[in-house]
Amino acid sequence: MTETYNQFDNLDKKAIIPDIKxxxxxxxxxxxxxxxxxxxALIICVILGALLAKTKDENVQASPLIGKQxxxxxxxxxxxxxxxYIIKNMNASIDPCxxxxxxSCGNFAKHNTLNPEISQRDVYWNLYYENEDKLExxxxxxxxxxxxxxxxxxxxxxxxxxxxxxxxxxxGGRPFIEQIVSKMGGWYVLDTFNSTTWDFNTALKxxxxxxxxxxxxxxxxxxxxxxxxxxxxxxxxxxxGMYWLxxxxxxxxxxxxxxxxxxxxxELLLRDSNITMTEDERNERISTFLDxxxxxxxxxxxxxxxxxxxxxxxxxxxxxxxxxLTTWTNxxxxxxxxxxxxxxxxxxxxxxxxxxxxxxFLMQMTxxxxxxxxxxxxxxxxxxxxxxxxxxxxxxSWEYIHANRQFYVDQYGIPEFLGTWRYCFYFxxxxxGLALGSxxxxxxxxxxxxxxxxxxxxxxxxxxxxxxxDNPFMDTKTKxxxxxxxxxxxxxxxxxxxxxxxxxxxxxxxxxxxxxYDYFKxxxxxxxxxxxxxxxxxxxxxxxxxxxxxxxxxxxxxYNPWNELIVxxxxxxxxxxxxxxxxxxxxxxxxxxxxxxLVHAVDVNGAFYTKxxxxxxxxxxxTVDAYVKSKQCLVDxxxxxxxxxxxxxxxxxxxxxxxNAEAFIPEALAETSGVRLAYKAYKKWEKDNGKExxxxxxxxTNEQMFFVAYAQSNCANxxxxxxxxxxxxxxxxxxxxxxxxxxxxxxxxxxxxCKKESSMQAKQKCDMY
Numbered sequence: 001m002t003e004t005y006n007q008f009d010n011l012d013k014k015a016i017i018p019d020i021k022x023x024x025x026x027x028x029x030x031x032x033x034x035x036x037x038x039x040x041a042l043i044i045c046v047i048l049g050a051l052l053a054k055t056k057d058e059n060v061q062a063s064p065l066i067g068k069q070x071x072x073x074x075x076x077x078x079x080x081x082x083x084x085y086i087i088k089n090m091n092a093s094i095d096p097c098x099x100x101x102x103x104s105c106g107n108f109a110k111h112n113t114l115n116p117e118i119s120q121r122d123v124y125w126n127l128y129y130e131n132e133d134k135l136e137x138x139x140x141x142x143x144x145x146x147x148x149x150x151x152x153x154x155x156x157x158x159x160x161x162x163x164x165x166x167x168x169x170x171x172g173g174r175p176f177i178e179q180i181v182s183k184m185g186g187w188y189v190l191d192t193f194n195s196t197t198w199d200f201n202t203a204l205k206x207x208x209x210x211x212x213x214x215x216x217x218x219x220x221x222x223x224x225x226x227x228x229x230x231x232x233x234x235x236x237x238x239x240x241g242m243y244w245l246x247x248x249x250x251x252x253x254x255x256x257x258x259x260x261x262x263x264x265x266x267e268l269l270l271r272d273s274n275i276t277m278t279e280d281e282r283n284e285r286i287s288t289f290l291d292x293x294x295x296x297x298x299x300x301x302x303x304x305x306x307x308x309x310x311x312x313x314x315x316x317x318x319x320x321x322x323x324x325l326t327t328w329t330n331x332x333x334x335x336x337x338x339x340x341x342x343x344x345x346x347x348x349x350x351x352x353x354x355x356x357x358x359x360x361f362l363m364q365m366t367x368x369x370x371x372x373x374x375x376x377x378x379x380x381x382x383x384x385x386x387x388x389x390x391x392x393x394x395x396x397s398w399e400y401i402h403a404n405r406q407f408y409v410d411q412y413g414i415p416e417f418l419g420t421w422r423y424c425f426y427f428x429x430x431x432x433g434l435a436l437g438s439x440x441x442x443x444x445x446x447x448x449x450x451x452x453x454x455x456x457x458x459x460x461x462x463x464x465x466x467x468x469x470d471n472p473f474m475d476t477k478t479k480x481x482x483x484x485x486x487x488x489x490x491x492x493x494x495x496x497x498x499x500x501x502x503x504x505x506x507x508x509x510x511x512x513x514x515x516x517y518d519y520f521k522x523x524x525x526x527x528x529x530x531x532x533x534x535x536x537x538x539x540x541x542x543x544x545x546x547x548x549x550x551x552x553x554x555x556x557x558x559y560n561p562w563n564e565l566i567v568x569x570x571x572x573x574x575x576x577x578x579x580x581x582x583x584x585x586x587x588x589x590x591x592x593x594x595x596x597x598l599v600h601a602v603d604v605n606g607a608f609y610t611k612x613x614x615x616x617x618x619x620x621x622x623t624v625d626a627y628v629k630s631k632q633c634l635v636d637x638x639x640x641x642x643x644x645x646x647x648x649x650x651x652x653x654x655x656x657x658x659x660n661a662e663a664f665i666p667e668a669l670a671e672t673s674g675v676r677l678a679y680k681a682y683k684k685w686e687k688d689n690g691k692e693x694x695x696x697x698x699x700x701t702n703e704q705m706f707f708v709a710y711a712q713s714n715c716a717n718x719x720x721x722x723x724x725x726x727x728x729x730x731x732x733x734x735x736x737x738x739x740x741x742x743x744x745x746x747x748x749x750x751x752x753x754c755k756k757e758s759s760m761q762a763k764q765k766c767d768m769y
Contacts, residue, residue, distance in 0.1 A: 078580025104711035162424035247301035448579035473626035588709025595674030633766035
């Protein structure tokens with residue numbers, strides 16, 4: 001990358017702060033300010049030193065704090081930047097041995113305020129928003145490779161066509177009427193539907209495949225649970241425009257809002273069709289449309305409320321051939337015809353076996369269709385058109401977008417609206433993520449970050465290997481397999497090489513036609529492109545070269561089936577991680593996250609897959625039994641904790657939620673082990689490379705900085721409503737997670753000199769990896 005794109009070597013690839021230039025050097029304004037602060041601090045130290053020397057004979061003792069602050073510190077731009085970030089978010093007035101999270105993150109909320117459109121802020125979301133802003137500027141820049149087949153041109157034209165307000169407003173609902181309704185066999189509301197010639201199965205596969213809408217059910221392709229090298233077609237429930245519970249409460253406001261949304265879209269499409277009707281005819285057709293759709297969806301909702309998932313649907317004897325599935329559902333849906341149409345390029349036949357996630361739902365749903373009565377075709381036509389219209393309403397003119405937004409606000413009570421730019425960015429990201437990632441890497445990614453991340457991951461992995469051999473609850477057989485798994489694991493850090501190869505990207509998007517001035521056409525073209533992609537994936541199976549994240553994303557994971565650690569480039573641009581920052585800070589942030597992810601590779605929930613793709617649980621029974629005892633130690637530490645209190649609208653008394661310790665322990669174990677591994681890895685790096693200079697202005701040791709950097713990776717500002725919903729869903733907030741982790745670590749207590757009776761010292765220290 002450095003050789004290929006050396007023209008970027010002298011650029012600040014993540015600069016959002018303007019530079020000051022002096023001769024051949026360039027500095028950010030913030031760095032200049034921090035440098036001045038450092039010089040002033042040095043002058044103060046000299047003055048204090050002189051005063052102390054003058055009073056030496058007067059038996060005045062020098063303060064140890066002054067000695068610490070005036071020690072030689074690191075004044076490089078990276079150290080100044082990292083110190084600035086750390087100081088800004090800390091609240092040093094809090095005792096770190098009492099509440100380490102508040103000590104490290106006490107001022108984060110003040111500098112990361114919320115608004116009606118943003119319900120949470122944390123390091124990772126902030127970074128993602130920053131990456132969005134960077135990509136926005138790139139997408140709006142002129143195309144440099146301006147050829148018809150250029151992936152760069154296609155992704156920029158796709159994005160700009162989406163933001164074309166004038167085009168959308170001019171077209172209204174006509175694109176939907178002309179390019180979708182006509183191919184679905186017309187529509188009852190527009191009086192273009194002929195019940196005697198309309199064919200249900202033809203319309204079903206057209207709506208699902210050509211217009212990429214989950215109508216009566218959902219389907220996707222994914223790994224076979226019993227052979228992760230293969231992908232299989234999986235069919236699941238679907239068919240509803242909102243959560244099934246709302247249909248069972250027809251007098252509720254949500255139900256009324258949904259009906260209003262449906263009526264508005266129907267009337268707008270009827271208006272934009274320019275079809276002449278009397279007012280009575282229009283009202284009758286809209287009324288029939290609403291009744292047909294709501295009655296059928298309510299029946300499907302009742303089915304959804306009482307059916308149960310198929311047990312172990314990936315088991316060989318539970319899979320069903322398409323021919324047998326057609327017969328089993330009384331030939332209502334021709335599954336063979338449907339999926340051979342969808343997967344025409346991947347060799348699917350009537351004998352192909354698929355995974356049916358909820359067989360009971362499919363049976364009852366098809367029975368319902370059979371019993372719709374003499375107006376069955378009309379009902380199904382109205383229903384199908386609505387299922388597609390609900391999906392595409394946000395792609396039409398502002399009136400449709402507003403109706404969609406209004407229902408969203410009514411349904412969730414959150415006045416959140418992405419806005420045209422952010423919505424278009426998200427859709428472009430979904431449609432052409434690789435092309436977008438290439439623009440990000442070439443413009444903003446510093447290769448030094450990737451090199452340093454590889455160094456950190458290597459040290460942490462070696463430490464996990466060493467620690468695994470000393471693990472207190474693993475027996476020898478389990479340790480040997482864990483070692484084999486870790487040594488064979490692959491690190492995917494930064495970005496795949498193909499993102500730096502223009503011709504390769506051009507080939508990937510060769511079949512995607514993009515028109516700069518026709519966004520709706522681009523959507524339909526993307527459906528065809530996605531269809532080809534699904535066919536390729538089903539035919540070729542799992543591709544280990546594919547990344548599970550876009551490279552500008554800010555999340556990482558260890559993906560057990562492929563035995564690989566994935567750290568996208570977007571995460572390596574964090575304000576708390578930069579290759580120019582001291583190692584103690586980078587190990588604290590990146591190393592702890594890497595350690596957390598790697599622990600899952602050898603955790604009891606991590607599965608080991610042989611080269612032949614055989615599924616094997618490799619922990620021995622003896623190891624599992626010993627692990628259960630060790631896990632109970634952590635359960636005891638967390639079991640009495642509560643989340644809250646939360647002030648809920650309409651409730652005078654604040655609510656609290658009990659922490660589900662059993663569910664959280666695997667994460668707590670991975671997090672705590674990950675931080676300890678990262679700390680040991682840093683100390684090994686320090687032994688190999690020498691002790692670094694401390695950061696300026698903090699008075700913290702390198703060891704203390706390591707733990708503060710870790711804690712600040714969990715800093716967050718979350719509104720009350722989302723905090724409560726997160727608590728109900730089992731998510732544990734950053735303060736409990738961070739304090740629970742450091743309380744288990746003797747290394748933390750030693751770094752901050754915490755006494756045994758302090759809050760940040762657990763009563764019982766538990767075995768870790």
